[in-house]
Amino acid sequence: MTEMKVMIETGWNLDNSYARLPESFFADLKPTPVSSPKLVAFNENLASSLGLNVKELQKVEGVDVFAGNRIPGGARPLAQAYAGHQFGHFTMLGDGRALLIGEHITPLGERVDIQLKGSGRTPYSRGGDGRAALGPMLREYIISEAMYGLGIPTTRSLAVVTTGETVYRETEQIGAILTRVASSHIRVGTFQYASKWCDTEELRALADYVLKRHFPDVNSKENAYLHLLQEVINGQASLIAKWQLVGFIHGVMNTDNMTISGETIDYGPCAFMDTYDPKTVFSSIDIRGRYAYGNQPSIAEWNLARFAETLLPLLHQDREQAIKLAQDSLSDFAELYNKNLLSGMRDKLGIFNEEEQDKHLIEGLLNIMEKYKADYTNTFRQLTLEDFEDTPLFRSDEFTRWYELWRDRLDRQQETKEDSKRLMKNSNPAVIPRNYRVEEALEAAVKAGDYNIMNKLLSVLSNPFAYSEEQKEYSILPKESTCGYRTFCGT
Known part of the structure; x- marks a missing residue:
C-alpha cells in the first residue's frame, strides 16, 4: 500500500513546520523499525477529535505508523535539540528516545505534534538505547488522560504499541512505543x-x-x-x-x-x-x-x-x-x-464572591488536614457531599470550629447552598488516579497482558466530577503499607 493511500485512509494530514527552523534545532532521523508491533492501547476519542479514521488506524498499516515501521506521507521525522537544568544542573539534552513525526492538521485547522516515544536511538541519546518499556508508557497514557479529564492542560496519549522486543532496565522488560500528542514539544x-x-x-x-x-x-x-x-x-x-x-x-x-x-x-x-x-x-x-x-x-x-x-x-x-x-x-x-x-480554592469550598478572610479560612483547613494526616482528595469530596467519615480530622474540635466558620461564610453570599454544592462538585474530583490503582492496572497489563483493569480505570477517570456510584470504589484509600510509594522515571 502506498504511503499516500495510507495517509488518506487513516486521516493523517501531516506537515512539519518545526523542520523549517534552522537545522541546529533538530536532527533528521527515521525511527528504528521494530520486529512485531502490537496495538495494546488506543485512544479512540482522541483519534476522532483529531479527525483520524479510528478503524483504519487499528489495522496493520495504522499500527505500523505508531511503531515507526511506516512513515506516512507529509511526515518528516526529527529529533529535537534542547538543553535544561536537571535538578539545578545545566546540561545538553535533546530527544534521546523520541521523534517528532510531524504536525497533524485537524479538520478545524489546529496544529498538533505527533511524537513517537521509544522509537530508537538519536544523536541525543547520551548512551541510552532509545527505547521504552511498556510499564512507563502505559503509566503516561493513564496519567495524561486523567489530567485531561481533570481539565488540566496536558500532552495526551494516542496509542501504545508493544514492539515484540526486549528492553533492559535492570531486568528484562517488554518494549513499547507511545504516540504522544501535544500543542508542541517546545520547552x-x-x-x-x-x-x-x-x-x-x-x-x-x-x-x-x-x-x-x-x-x-x-x-x-x-x-x-x-x-x-x-x-x-x-x-x-x-x-x-x-x-x-x-x-x-x-x-x-x-x-x-x-x-x-x-x-x-x-x-x-x-x-x-x-x-x-x-x-x-x-x-x-x-x-x-x-x-x-x-x-x-x-x-x-x-x-x-x-x-x-x-x-x-x-x-x-x-x-x-x-x-x-x-x-x-x-x-x-x-x-x-x-x-x-485562591480562586480555585474558593471554588473547591463553594465560595462565589471574595472576602479578605478567605485566605485565612483556606489555610485553616489545610493546616488541620496536615495535622491530622487527612487525605487531600477525599476531604474535599466529603465536604462536597457533607458526608463525613469517622476520621481524626472530622472528630477534632479544630474541624468543628472551622466548619462553623465555613458555613457562616457561605451564608454571607447570595448564592444558594445548592449553587455552592454544584460549584464544589465541578471543582472537587470524586476520583483521582490513586497510585495503588495505577500500579494494579500496570501489573495486570504488563505481567498478564490483561488490560481490563486499566480500561476500567481510564473509564472512571474520564469524568472525575461525575460522582457516580461506580466511582465510590475508586475513592477508597490505599492500605497503610503503600504509604512509602515511590515512582521511577522509566528511562
Whole structure:
C-alpha cells in the first residue's frame, strides 16, 4: 500500500513546520523499525477529535505508523535539540528516545505534534538505547488522560504499541512505543539550547516561530518578545495552580520538562498525593525534595527565570534595560499564581464572591488536614457531599470550629447552598488516579497482558466530577503499607 493511500485512509494530514527552523534545532532521523508491533492501547476519542479514521488506524498499516515501521506521507521525522537544568544542573539534552513525526492538521485547522516515544536511538541519546518499556508508557497514557479529564492542560496519549522486543532496565522488560500528542514539544530547555549554542538570529527565529504558532495575537504588539515572556508566565501560573488544586506532583520539574505552550509534559515519576503534606515526594531520584508538592510554585518561578534569561538579547538592546523588563515580568508570577490558587480554592469550598478572610479560612483547613494526616482528595469530596467519615480530622474540635466558620461564610453570599454544592462538585474530583490503582492496572497489563483493569480505570477517570456510584470504589484509600510509594522515571 502506498504511503499516500495510507495517509488518506487513516486521516493523517501531516506537515512539519518545526523542520523549517534552522537545522541546529533538530536532527533528521527515521525511527528504528521494530520486529512485531502490537496495538495494546488506543485512544479512540482522541483519534476522532483529531479527525483520524479510528478503524483504519487499528489495522496493520495504522499500527505500523505508531511503531515507526511506516512513515506516512507529509511526515518528516526529527529529533529535537534542547538543553535544561536537571535538578539545578545545566546540561545538553535533546530527544534521546523520541521523534517528532510531524504536525497533524485537524479538520478545524489546529496544529498538533505527533511524537513517537521509544522509537530508537538519536544523536541525543547520551548512551541510552532509545527505547521504552511498556510499564512507563502505559503509566503516561493513564496519567495524561486523567489530567485531561481533570481539565488540566496536558500532552495526551494516542496509542501504545508493544514492539515484540526486549528492553533492559535492570531486568528484562517488554518494549513499547507511545504516540504522544501535544500543542508542541517546545520547552524552556529549547530556548536554553538556543541561548547557549545558537546565535541571536537563530534564537529570534525560534521566538518568532513560537509567537506565530502559540501566541499569534502577540506578534503585532510592540516588543512582542516581552509579551511572549508574559504569556508563558501567565500560562505556568495557571498550570501550577491547577496541579496544586488536585494534589498532583510532577516529580521532575526540570527546565526541559516545562513547555512554552503551558501543557503538562513527561509523566515519569509523577503521582497524586494521598495524605496532605506539602513535603510529599514520590520520585526515587528526588532525594532532597527539590520537587516536593509544596515546592512546585517556587520551582516554576525559578524555571521561568531561566527562560527569561534566554530572551534578554531580544527584549532590549541595552542589557540592563532587558534585565529590568524581565525582572518586572517575573515579579508578577507569585501574584498570578496565588490569585489562581485562591480562586480555585474558593471554588473547591463553594465560595462565589471574595472576602479578605478567605485566605485565612483556606489555610485553616489545610493546616488541620496536615495535622491530622487527612487525605487531600477525599476531604474535599466529603465536604462536597457533607458526608463525613469517622476520621481524626472530622472528630477534632479544630474541624468543628472551622466548619462553623465555613458555613457562616457561605451564608454571607447570595448564592444558594445548592449553587455552592454544584460549584464544589465541578471543582472537587470524586476520583483521582490513586497510585495503588495505577500500579494494579500496570501489573495486570504488563505481567498478564490483561488490560481490563486499566480500561476500567481510564473509564472512571474520564469524568472525575461525575460522582457516580461506580466511582465510590475508586475513592477508597490505599492500605497503610503503600504509604512509602515511590515512582521511577522509566528511562
